[in-house]
Amino acid sequence: MRAVFPEGFLWGVATASYQIEGADFEDGKGPSIWTDFSHRPGKVNSGDNGDVACDHYHRFSEDIELMKQLGVNSYRFSISWSRVLPEGRGKINRKGSDFYNKLIDRLLEVGIQPMVTLYHWDLPLELHRKIDGWESRDMRHYFGDYSSLVFSEFGDRVKHWITLNEPYCSSHVSYLWGEHAPGKRDLKTSLTVAHNLLLSHGEAVRRFREVVKDGTIGLANVSTFVEPATDSKEDRWAARIRDQFINGWFFETPITGEYPSELFKRFNDAGVQPLIEDGDMDLISTPFDFWGVNYYTRNVIRKEESSILGSEVVQGELAKTEMGWEVYPEGLEAFLYKTFKEYGKKPIYITENGMACKDKLTDGFVEDFERVDYMKRHFSSALSALKAGVDLRGFYVWSLLDNFEWSYGYSKRFGLVYVDYEKGLKRIPKRSYYYYRDFLERD
Numbered sequence: 001m002r003a004v005f006p007e008g009f010l011w012g013v014a015t016a017s018y019q020i021e022g023a024d025f026e027d028g029k030g031p032s033i034w035t036d037f038s039h040r041p042g043k044v045n046s047g048d049n050g051d052v053a054c055d056h057y058h059r060f061s062e063d064i065e066l067m068k069q070l071g072v073n074s075y076r077f078s079i080s081w082s083r084v085l086p087e088g089r090g091k092i093n094r095k096g097s098d099f100y101n102k103l104i105d106r107l108l109e110v111g112i113q114p115m116v117t118l119y120h121w122d123l124p125l126e127l128h129r130k131i132d133g134w135e136s137r138d139m140r141h142y143f144g145d146y147s148s149l150v151f152s153e154f155g156d157r158v159k160h161w162i163t164l165n166e167p168y169c170s171s172h173v174s175y176l177w178g179e180h181a182p183g184k185r186d187l188k189t190s191l192t193v194a195h196n197l198l199l200s201h202g203e204a205v206r207r208f209r210e211v212v213k214d215g216t217i218g219l220a221n222v223s224t225f226v227e228p229a230t231d232s233k234e235d236r237w238a239a240r241i242r243d244q245f246i247n248g249w250f251f252e253t254p255i256t257g258e259y260p261s262e263l264f265k266r267f268n269d270a271g272v273q274p275l276i277e278d279g280d281m282d283l284i285s286t287p288f289d290f291w292g293v294n295y296y297t298r299n300v301i302r303k304e305e306s307s308i309l310g311s312e313v314v315q316g317e318l319a320k321t322e323m324g325w326e327v328y329p330e331g332l333e334a335f336l337y338k339t340f341k342e343y344g345k346k347p348i349y350i351t352e353n354g355m356a357c358k359d360k361l362t363d364g365f366v367e368d369f370e371r372v373d374y375m376k377r378h379f380s381s382a383l384s385a386l387k388a389g390v391d392l393r394g395f396y397v398w399s400l401l402d403n404f405e406w407s408y409g410y411s412k413r414f415g416l417v418y419v420d421y422e423k424g425l426k427r428i429p430k431r432s433y434y435y436y437r438d439f440l441e442r443d
């Protein structure tokens with residue numbers, strides 16, 4: 001099936017710094033909000049943290065060899081802001097930037113194109129403590145300075161960049177639901193954080209244009225297909241509003257320069273809307289080059305007036321992953337088509353797609369046939385979107401390695417490669433790794 005994808009299509013795997021690197025206190029790296037949060041009792045399953053993670057910081061050559069053997073032509077990873085700028089601003093930590101230089105150089109040596117995410121949730125703790133982190137409007141300046149620094153350091157070799165990973169998560173999962181660092185629970189704060197994240201996205205795009213003249217930059221969003229539980233007018237309206245909250249707020253706004261109107265009015269009437277100053281919406285809608293779609297599942301929505309969103313998520317009847325997420329590849333095709341049609345007709349990369357399975361070693365191997373089936377069905381859905389005219393440019397499987405799955409710790413395994421946490425973090429390719437390798441090899 002691979003041969004029917006366009007020439008130059010990027011087939012990759014994706015990871016993120018705090019989830020795989022470890023060395024959280026090494027070589028001058030500063031703590032992040034996840035260093036602090038994961039060490040707070042009760043915040044992460046089994047008290048897990050990213051102090052060591054998959055030890056990718058020391059084993060990156062071995063992990064690149066796994067990618068080379070896999071046959072991918074691209075690798076999406078994130079830079080740890082506090083590894084490069086320990087306090088989030090000021091003097092660069094050369095040992096930190098050296099790690100990423102070695103990583104990038106090795107990837108290029110073996111013919112793997114880096115796609116780099118500037119921010120994948122691990123905010124320098126100093127910025128959180130000194131200026132209230134993402135609650136502060138000043139963050140756009142600090143994020144802009146950090147962005148300019150890494151564009152200057154790595155932009156000569158890295159040509160595909162992502163400003164933010166899933167601002168929906170680094171705002172609402174972190175400041176409304178409270179499940180992620182820093183674990184706050186207030187809607188007005190969360191909407192303010194979302195606004196400051198989007199301002200920072202726009203600032204980073206403007207800095208990018210000044211530094212990297214021959215690259216492209218995009219925004220990678222949570223991309224959950226939202227549909228009503230019934231065909232009733234109430235459920236269809238509830239699903240529309242929920243879709244604006246999860247998706248439209250972060251897909252529509254950077255294109256139109258306006259928040260989705262129905263939901264914004266709802267928040268305004270409740271007095272929780274973000275403070276918008278002159279020039280904000282222009283900055284947020286600074287033109288960028290591509291969308292990153294992180295697709296996993298759908299949400300089935302029904303009316304529930306007690307919530308400010310006027311809805312609740314109901315359990316669908318489809319087979320589910322270890323995260324309790326329905327397997328719904330049809331939603332990927334529909335989401336890609338809608339994103340392309342309604343959000344600027346921009347090129348799209350599927351920057352994350354994968355599933356958590358109950359992966360068990362049996363005689364030293366993992367037969368994760370469920371994950372193979374999941375991949376087959378989502379590759380097929382991506383192909384359908386391409387055939388329907390979507391300008392799809394790449395597909396990154398989440399994830400190369402089993403890794404730190406945030407508040408779930410190491411209990412949820414998304415990797416194509418099993419990481420044996422009991423036996424020295426040994427890497428053991430699963431059945432799905434070999435499926436992907438054969439898929440990439442075949443024409």
Ligand SMILES: OC[C@H]1NNC[C@@H](O)[C@@H]1O
Pocket residue numbers: 016019166294352398405414
């Ligand atoms: O839950 C699986 C993934 N989802 N997107 C963001 C990543 O950091 C997660 O591990």
